[in-house]
Amino acid sequence: WRVGEGWDVHALVPGRRLMLGGVEIPFDKGLLGHSDADALLHAVTDALLGAAGLGDIGTWFPDTDDRFRGADSLRLLTEAAAAVRERGWQPVNVDATVIAQAPRLGPYRSAMQANIARCLGVPADAVNVKAKTAERLGPVGQGLSIEARAVVLVGRSAAPR
């Protein structure tokens, strides 16, 4: 067994789509970044890579690389999961929190969970996404950004290939 953690933040700006957990959420702003800036998927990807001792998302998918401009972060997570499996680790469960002052994320939680579970190849009930506000405090509370946090447990699936 091994545990990993991830954290991410992106600025919330006009003129971008808001992608969280691979779900496009109707809102008047979106997250700014080189890829689709999906903070939740980035935190989960980092936690997964971290659990398997495989570095971090910035090393795997550099934001200076044109291949990842506007990238679908579901694809990045799927690639990370494949790398984790190749080293003989199997994702066991994911728990994550999205911290956003707005919009309300409750209605999108199950779609996010299903997306993440599909990328990882785990049952839907092995992925849990929680939502919080920042109680109007700090950049997240002022609506300037959205943060995400995640933990992942992995187990040995087989000898590394």
Add this chain to the structure above:
Amino acid sequence: WRVGEGWDVHALVPGRRLMLGGVEIPFDKGLLGHSDADALLHAVTDALLGAAGLGDIGTWFPDTDDRFRGADSLRLLTEAAAAVRERGWQPVNVDATVIAQAPRLGPYRSAMQANIARCLGVPADAVNVKAKTAERLGPVGQGLSIEARAVVLVGRSAAPR
């Protein structure tokens, strides 16, 4: 085995009691919220629900529900623990950090740990509470809020009922 994480923040304001880990702490301000605003217990509750794949505290105990106005968060954590057990999961251990610029929390750590352990039905030494300041940085460092973070490990106790 499954892992969960939780995070919470509440604003620190005059005219409220300061409840952390179910302990009333003498201070000239308290945490603002619909319930007793116990950020530590909320983070632990979210981590526990998250480990068991049971959603989040906001879904279980909505802050729009009059039943939870001024609620004792020890009761909420106890209810969450019962739900986790009903699904066949048993809490193994909890580790958490409270981040507050003031007051000093060291003297209250063991009482907080005992409260959490009792709610979860685990031995006292399976719960660890840590305390930090924010080094005068950000809203917590300016004394405007208190944050808490938690991780929880659960194991299979039995077939789900």
Add this chain to the structure above:
Amino acid sequence: WRVGEGWDVHALVPGRRLMLGGVEIPFDKGLLGHSDADALLHAVTDALLGAAGLGDIGTWFPDTDDRFRGADSLRLLTEAAAAVRERGWQPVNVDATVIAQAPRLGPYRSAMQANIARCLGVPADAVNVKAKTAERLGPVGQGLSIEARAVVLVGRSAAPR
């Protein structure tokens, strides 16, 4: 098995060395604190103590104690690991993130990982250090501070001594 988490922040100021993961990193500022203010090692130490139910770094190594003025945090982590082992726990893996707007930390990640692994007595591949910016948001994003986060998994090594 038990899980622990840790978090730390220190202000970034002129006239101090920048120590992260026991590595001195060339930069025009450094972290302010009583010890060497190595936020990464402090987060890992707290996560390790937390997993073993041994309290927190502030209780073990008080910043009011002259013995720890300017202390090498690698030594503190090594002492914490010895205490964890004495209680019959063995570190399994560590995953951590350093959040800094600057400097770039990628080139130093493996040296940090090797330092932490040596303190804990675990193989180098059981320690993973990730690096992020704060996207110019909040105190970390403004270059006023550096934060670190960590999770640790421990397992039973033997009966407590």
